[in-house]
Amino acid sequence: MDFIQFIQNIYRTTDFIPLHEPRFRGNEKKYINDCIDSTFVSSVGKYVDQFEKDIALYTGAKYAVAAVNGTAALHIALMLAGVKADEEVITQPLTFIATANAISYTGAKPVFVDVDRDTMGLSPNSLRDFLENETTKLINPSTNKPSTINKKTGRRIAAVVPMHTFGHPARIDEIKILCDEYHIALIEDAAESLGSFYKGQHTGTFGLMGTLSFNGNKTITTGGGGMIITNDEKLAKMAKHLTTQAKVPHAWEYRHDYIGYNYRLTNLAAALGVAQLEQLPEILKSKRELASQYKAFFAESEIQFATEPENSQSNYWLNAVLLENRDERDKFLKYTNENGVMTRPIWELMNRLPMFKDCQVENIENSELLADRVVNIPSSVI
Ligand SMILES: *Cc1c(COP(=O)(O)O)cnc(C)c1O
Numbered sequence: 001m002d003f004i005q006f007i008q009n010i011y012r013t014t015d016f017i018p019l020h021e022p023r024f025r026g027n028e029k030k031y032i033n034d035c036i037d038s039t040f041v042s043s044v045g046k047y048v049d050q051f052e053k054d055i056a057l058y059t060g061a062k063y064a065v066a067a068v069n070g071t072a073a074l075h076i077a078l079m080l081a082g083v084k085a086d087e088e089v090i091t092q093p094l095t096f097i098a099t100a101n102a103i104s105y106t107g108a109k110p111v112f113v114d115v116d117r118d119t120m121g122l123s124p125n126s127l128r129d130f131l132e133n134e135t136t137k138l139i140n141p142s143t144n145k146p147s148t149i150n151k152k153t154g155r156r157i158a159a160v161v162p163m164h165t166f167g168h169p170a171r172i173d174e175i176k177i178l179c180d181e182y183h184i185a186l187i188e189d190a191a192e193s194l195g196s197f198y199k200g201q202h203t204g205t206f207g208l209m210g211t212l213s214f215n216g217n218k219t220i221t222t223g224g225g226g227m228i229i230t231n232d233e234k235l236a237k238m239a240k241h242l243t244t245q246a247k248v249p250h251a252w253e254y255r256h257d258y259i260g261y262n263y264r265l266t267n268l269a270a271a272l273g274v275a276q277l278e279q280l281p282e283i284l285k286s287k288r289e290l291a292s293q294y295k296a297f298f299a300e301s302e303i304q305f306a307t308e309p310e311n312s313q314s315n316y317w318l319n320a321v322l323l324e325n326r327d328e329r330d331k332f333l334k335y336t337n338e339n340g341v342m343t344r345p346i347w348e349l350m351n352r353l354p355m356f357k358d359c360q361v362e363n364i365e366n367s368e369l370l371a372d373r374v375v376n377i378p379s380s381v382i
Contacts, residue, residue, distance in 0.1 A: 003297075003335075003336065003341070004335075004336070004339045004340075004341055006297055007341050007377075007378060008341075010290070010293060010382065011378070011380075011382065014340070015340065016340045016341075016342070017340060017341050017342060017378045018342050018378065018380065019217070019318070019342045019343070019344055019376060019377075019378055019379065019380075020217045020317075020318060020378070020379050020380050021217075021380045022216055022217075022221045022276075022380075023279075023283070023380070023381045024275075024276075025279060026275045026276070026278050026279045027274075027275040027278060028271075028272055028275040028276070030275070031047060031271035031272070031274055031275050032268060032271050032272060034271065035047065035267050035268050035271045040267050041266065041267055041268045042266055042267060042268075043244070043264040043265075043266060043267070044267065045267030045270070045271075046267075047267045047268075047270035047271040047273070047274050048066055048264075048265055048266075048267055048270040050270070050274050051066060051222075051227075051265070051270040051273040051274050051277070052064040052065060052066050052227070054274060054277050055212070055227050055229065055273075055277065056229065058202075058277065058280070059194075059202040059204060059205055059210075059229050060201065060202050060205055061202070061204070061205050061210070061229035061230060061231060062230070062231040062232075062233070062236075063229070063230050063231070063232070063233060063235075063236030064227050064228070064229045064236075065227065065228045065229075065230075065236055065239040065240050065243065066225065066226070066227055066243075066264070066265035066270060067211075067225070067226040067227060067228060067243050067263045067264070067265060068224065068225065068226065068243075068262075068263045068264060068265055069213065069215065069224045069225060069226045070098060070189075070191040070211055070212060070213025070214070070215065070218075070225075070226035070227075071098040071101060071102050071213075071226070072226055072243070072261070072263040073211040073212065073213070073226035073227060073228045073263075074098065074099065074102035074161075074187070074189055074191075074211045074226075075102045075105045075106070075261075075263075076228060076239055076242055076243055076261065076263060077187050077208075077209040077210075077211050077228050077239070078102060078103060078105075078106050078108070078159060078161075078187060079106055079242070080209065080235050080238055080239060080242070081158065081159050081185035081187055081208055081209065082158060082159075082185065083103075083106045083108050083158040083159050083185075084106065084107065084108065084158065085106065085107025085108065086107060086108070086109075086155060087106075087107075087108045087109075087155055087156045087157070087158040088108060088109050088110070088111050088150055088153065088155045088156065088157050088158065088360075089103045089106075089108045089109070089110055089111070089157070089158055089159045089160070089161055090110075090111045090112075090113050090122075090127065090130070090157060090159070090160045090161070090184075091103065091110050091111075091112065091113070091122070091160070091161040091162070091163070091189075091350075092112065092113065092114070092115045092121065092122045092162065092163055092367065093112035093114075093115075093349040093350045093351045093361065093364050093367045094115050094120060094165065094346065094347065094349060094350075094364075094367040094370055094371060095163045095165070095189070095347065095350065096163075096191070096192075096347055097347070097350070097353075098189075098191065098213075099161060099163055099189050099350075100350045100353075100355075100356055103161065104355070108158060108159075109155070109359055109360075110350065110356060110359050111130075111150070111157070111359060111360045111361075111362075112349075112350060112351050112356075112359060112360070112361045112362065112364060112367075113126045113127050113130050113362050113364075114126040114362060114363060114364045114365065114366050114367055115165070115170075115364075115366050115367050115370065116170070116171065116309075116366060117366045117369070117370070118309050119165070119168050119169065119170050119171060119309045119312075120165035120166065120168060120306070120320075120370060120374075121162055121163060121164050121165050121168065121169065121170025121171070121172075122160070122162035122163070122170050122175060123171070123366065124171045124174035124175050124178060126362060126363070127160065127175060127178055128178055129362070129363075130362050131148065131157075131178060131182050134150060134151055134152065134362075135148045135149060135150055135151060135157060135182070136148070136149050136151055137149075137182070137183075145183070146183045147183055148182040148183060148184055150360070152360065153360070157182070157184050158184070158185065159184060159185040159186070159187050160175065160178075160179050160184050160185070160186050160187070161187050161188070161189050162175055162186075162188055162189070163188075163189040163190075163191070163192070164188070164189070164190055164192055164193035164196055164203045164204075165192065166192055166306070166314075166316075166317055166318040166319075166320055166376070167192050167193045167195070167196045167219070167314050167315035167316055167317035167318070168193075168196070168306070168308055168309055168312065168314045169193065169196050169197070169198035169203050169308075169309065169311075169312040169313075169314065170198075171198075171309075172188065172198050172203065172206045172207075173198065173199065173206065175206075176206050176207060179207065185207070185208050186206065186207025186208055187207055187208060187209050187210070187211070188203060188204045188205075188206060188207050188209075188210040188211070189210075189211060190203045190204030190210045190211060190212055190229075191211060191212060191213035191215075191218070191226075192213070192218065192219075192315075192317050192318070193314075193315060193317070194212050194218070194219050194220060194280070194315060195219055195280055195283075195284045195315035196312065196313065196314050196315040196317075197312065197313040198311060198312045199311050199312070204229050205229060205231070208230065208232065208235070209228055209229065209230040209232075209235060209239075210228070210229045210230070211226060211227065211228055211229070212226060212227040212229065213225070213226050214226065214227070214269075214273055214276075218317065219280070219283060219284075219287075219315050219317050220273065220276035220277055220279075220280055220283065221272065221273075221276060222265065222269035222270065222272045222273040222276070223268075223269050223272060224269065225265050225269050225270070225273060226265070241258070241260070242258060242260050242261055242263075243260075243261055243263035243264055244260065244262075244263075244264055245260040245261070245262055246258035246259065246260030247260070282381075283381050284315055284316075286381045286382050287315060287316040287317070287379065287381060288316055289382070290316070290319065290379065290381075290382055291305075291307070291314075291316040291319055294319055294321075294377070295307060298321060302324060303321045303322070303323060303332070304321060304322040305319070305320075305321055305322075306319070306320040306321065306322065306374070316379070317379065318376045318379045319376065319377050319378075319379045320346070320374050320375065320376050320377070321374070321375055321377060322370075322373045322374055322375075323373045323374075323375060324373070325372060325373065326372040326373070328373075329345065329372065329373055329374075329375055332375055333345060333375060336377075341377075341378060342378060343375050343376060343377050343378075344375065344376045345371075345374065345375055345376075346370060346371055346374035346375070346376070347371075348371070349364070349367055349368070349371050351364070
């Protein structure tokens with residue numbers, strides 16, 4: 001059977017099939033109506049608190065702080081990790097632009113280290129190579145704390161930001177060990193990996209903080225939204241404070257003690273989130289079922305289907321295939337898109353974009369290989 005027919009059978013339609021569309025099959029309308037009836041549609045309300053509690057419970061993080069989107073959540077997490085202007089943050093070149101943008105908002109410069117071929121997330125081996133060969137440890141005389149300095153630039157490496165690509169967990173335990181050894185904050189961009197676990201632990205909970213996204217195309221959606229998850233109470237409190245204009249609590253006075261941000265999630269959005277999260281188990285079940293059908297289909301072809309890496313349980317947010325080369329990739333993209341099936345290539349590598357072309361890049365052969373070959377295929381819940 002050909003791919004177009006196969007996918008039309010799966011989604012039981014000959015109409016256009018998008019890459020990923022949301023499904024609202026639960027209490028979405030009920031909770032949103034409740035917001036409207038109560039007049040609490042904006043930045044305070046019970047659904048924001050409820051959504052934070054529910055996400056903390058689900059991920060196993062002690063605290064969860066809602067934000068207006070995943071990019072804002074990552075920006076705040078990086079600031080709270082102590083990332084400052086003219087420092088450096090290690091991340092992967094193969095990621096969605098938001099990762100590199102959030103790093104840039106702090107004034108820090110991204111350094112691009114390769115991904116693993118199988119996980120498509122930051123490679124602990126490449127990270128180790130970089131840290132061993134390109135950095136030196138230094139004791140800061142004023143704080144007496146050790147830090148890791150990039151030998152080439154003299155800048156401090158303030159954080160490492162791995163990203164769990166398409167929901168497939170990176171080798172996060174090995175990355176964590178390296179970050180501890182080199183005294184570098186670990187912040188996981190878990191925007192794509194709600195519902196993905198590594199060795200039984202939810203992604204985003206391995207480092208100092210993790211961030212999630214509830215954009216319209218993600219596993220669950222609030223329209224737009226994000227979350228910071230952490231086990232550190234002080235960081236959680238500060239995250240709440242900074243995302244809500246840093247207002248000092250008082251019965252009537254307007255007092256603010258930091259330059260804060262209006263990064264709040266609205267109660268309306270959170271109401272959608274609470275209803276969506278209730279359905280996460282069924283969503284994940286459906287996504288696994290779809291992935292297994294894809295796996296069986298592509299087993300018969302030259303095209304390789306990306307399966308969950310070892311030691312992990314993936315949410316299969318966006319299914320992906322690997323073509324033989326860039327030419328084959330382009331043929332597949334053209335064929336599918338011209339026949340009403342939406343497919344998309346993986347992102348352009350960050351170091352090839354004009355804003356990041358001068359950033360330090362290590363050997364990134366896996367990222368380059370994947371950038372040439374990976375295509376995302378329709379992944380909406382059936
Ligand atoms: C979706 C996403 C984000 C955050 O996106 P928002 O649209 O701001 O919620 C961040 N990083 C990655 C890798 C993403 O895929």
